[in-house]
Amino acid sequence: MVAVDQPILELRNVRKSFGSDLVLQDISLTLPEHHVKVLIGASGSGKSTLLRCINLLEGIDDGQIFLDGLDISEVGVNQDSVRSHIGSVFQSFNLFPHLTVLQNITLAPRYVHKKNEDDSNREAIALLERFGLAEKAQQYPELLSGGQQQRVAILRAVINRPKVLLLDEVTSALDPVLIAEVLALISELKNSGMTMLIATHEMGFARQVADEVIFLHNGLVCETGSPTKLLSNPHTPELAAFLTALRGAGRL
Amino acid sequence: MSYQPSQLRAQREEARRLASRRSTTIAVTSTLLVGFFLVIIVAGAPGFDRVRESFFSPHYAWKAIPSVITGLWLNIRVMFIAEFFVLIFGLIIALSRTSKSPILYPVRLLATIYTDFFRGLPLLLVLFLVGLGIPGLQISWIPTSAVILGTVSLILTYSAYVAEVIRAGIEAVNPAQRMAARALGLTQSQTQRFVILPQALRKVAPPLLNDLVSLQKDSGLISVLGAIDAIRAAGIETAQSFNFTPYLVAGAFFVALTIPLTRFTDWLTKRQDRARQQQGAW
Numbered sequence: 001m002v003a004v005d006q007p008i009l010e011l012r013n014v015r016k017s018f019g020s021d022l023v024l025q026d027i028s029l030t031l032p033e034h035h036v037k038v039l040i041g042a043s044g045s046g047k048s049t050l051l052r053c054i055n056l057l058e059g060i061d062d063g064q065i066f067l068d069g070l071d072i073s074e075v076g077v078n079q080d081s082v083r084s085h086i087g088s089v090f091q092s093f094n095l096f097p098h099l100t101v102l103q104n105i106t107l108a109p110r111y112v113h114k115k116n117e118d119d120s121n122r123e124a125i126a127l128l129e130r131f132g133l134a135e136k137a138q139q140y141p142e143l144l145s146g147g148q149q150q151r152v153a154i155l156r157a158v159i160n161r162p163k164v165l166l167l168d169e170v171t172s173a174l175d176p177v178l179i180a181e182v183l184a185l186i187s188e189l190k191n192s193g194m195t196m197l198i199a200t201h202e203m204g205f206a207r208q209v210a211d212e213v214i215f216l217h218n219g220l221v222c223e224t225g226s227p228t229k230l231l232s233n234p235h236t237p238e239l240a241a242f243l244t245a246l247r248g249a250g251r252l
Numbered sequence: 253m254s255y256q257p258s259q260l261r262a263q264r265e266e267a268r269r270l271a272s273r274r275s276t277t278i279a280v281t282s283t284l285l286v287g288f289f290l291v292i293i294v295a296g297a298p299g300f301d302r303v304r305e306s307f308f309s310p311h312y313a314w315k316a317i318p319s320v321i322t323g324l325w326l327n328i329r330v331m332f333i334a335e336f337f338v339l340i341f342g343l344i345i346a347l348s349r350t351s352k353s354p355i356l357y358p359v360r361l362l363a364t365i366y367t368d369f370f371r372g373l374p375l376l377l378v379l380f381l382v383g384l385g386i387p388g389l390q391i392s393w394i395p396t397s398a399v400i401l402g403t404v405s406l407i408l409t410y411s412a413y414v415a416e417v418i419r420a421g422i423e424a425v426n427p428a429q430r431m432a433a434r435a436l437g438l439t440q441s442q443t444q445r446f447v448i449l450p451q452a453l454r455k456v457a458p459p460l461l462n463d464l465v466s467l468q469k470d471s472g473l474i475s476v477l478g479a480i481d482a483i484r485a486a487g488i489e490t491a492q493s494f495n496f497t498p499y500l501v502a503g504a505f506f507v508a509l510t511i512p513l514t515r516f517t518d519w520l521t522k523r524q525d526r527a528r529q530q531q532g533a534w
Contacts, residue, residue, distance in 0.1 A: 055435055057434065070417055080437050081437070083434065083436070083437040084436070084437025086435075088432075088436075091430065094428045094429060094431070094432035095432075096429065096432070096446075098450045098454065107436065107438070107447075108436040108438065108444060111438060111442050111446065112436060128419075156436070157436070160436070160437070240489060
């Protein structure tokens with residue numbers, strides 16, 4: 001029997017360095033099921049590295065990462081199997097250009113989750129219909145707008161029913177109109193109960209979807225709290241400086 | 253409101269028309285001039301009549317055609333068989349050279365030595381080593397036919413080239429593609445098969461076809477081992493008549509054989525360039 005309050009994702013004292021560059025100093029955080037936590041912080045604060053450590057694209061130096069109670073940072077864990085339970089979406093979409101939208105979305109269901117082609121297609125079409133992308137199913141990514149490409153990339157991760165969805169600055173490469181359609185999709189995923197860890201520079205969006213905001217600074221969790229409290233009433237001088245800089249750039 | 257072309261537009265179109273007419277005139281004039289001087293230089297050469305008689309004699313050309321065509325049929329079979337194996341071996345070597353798996357380390361090492369060696373070794377030497385050296389070993393189960401050993405030499409040499417082309421393609425695929433595939437839970441080999449290779453082969457299709465064109469042409473070299481291909485057949489004709497026209501006949505057939513593939517390569521390159529211009533590189 002699994003304890004009711006066991007988080008889907010838990011990081012304990014995670015450290016990661018690239019050479020002599022200590023990117024994550026001592027990160028601990030928990031993400032309960034159906035919760036959305038948003039990572040904010042300046043470029044280089046370790047947000048992307050943190051997400052890449054969670055889906056095992058980077059190995060950590062010290063500490064532990066638990067996914068649904070299983071220590072996925074353990075040596076010898078089946079990384080492919082772990083990744084199949086984690087959804088990842090990147091800043092640069094990374095759709096496969098030689099595959100149609102439908103083939104992009106059904107690749108993992110068919111070859112990782114071993115579903116048959118008909119079921120995968122049916123499921124993918126239903127998902128595309130739900131998010132207004134059904135008529136793009138047979139098109140190649142190059143014909144889609146950036147916003148459409150990123151929405152397809154999110155659906156490509158969502159179709160596998162991941163235990164947690166990691167979004168790494170998914171709107172940074174988009175203009176404001178396209179950002180809105182991607183954010184609308186993410187909001188809807190939140191409403192349907194998706195557990196998410198999001199790195200973003202969109203403070204308005206953080207305020208809207210986050211159950212908790214985590215401010216990273218120099219590879220450390222500097223401050224956490226509800227979005228309203230954190231963004232309007234920072235306690236640490238680091239967060240205050242970060243918010244001032246954002247305000248100066250007109251992004252808050 | 254319907255669109256009324258402005259004065260400005262009429263002027264622009266007139267200027268463009270004039271410019272294009274000028275380009276055509278210049279192209280035609282320069283072509284005629286070059287052609288004229290070529291004819292003067294070649295036809296005016298002191299030995300022109302003798303060269304024409306020994307290289308461009310319609311009589312000997314006509315006589316040589318049947319035996320050259322018979323030989324050409326051998327070249328065509330050698331080409332297709334060699335191309336088939338070259339693509340398979342090239343792919344296997346490229347895949348093993350780009351794999352990161354420690355268990356494949358010896359394979360990777362061998363593949364590296366192989367490509368270095370056979371890319372550097374002249375094809376003519378390979379033909380001699382394989383075609384004359386192997387029969388010399390007198391091992392009973394190894395075929396000694398010049399055609400088979402010649403084809404093996406072509407495969408050995410061209411697999412090394414093709415492997416390098418395919419490897420370049422694999423390495424040119426954006427690393428983010430591999431990352432995205434692995435993040436979905438695809439294994440290393442699934443990533444290679446469904447995501448990396450299809451993109452890599454598309455990228456290198458023009459240089460790959462270029463190597464195949466070169467292979468087609470080089471299939472004529474198996475004649476040095478005594479296989480009676482088109483070139484050897486032309487040589488036999490020449491030896492009887494002391495007229496070199498049969499070689500030119502064989503040459504014309506080789507050019508004709510490679511033209512479809514070269515045209516296709518050009519077409520493919522152009523199409524890819526256009527696609528790249530339209531959407532930014534991928």
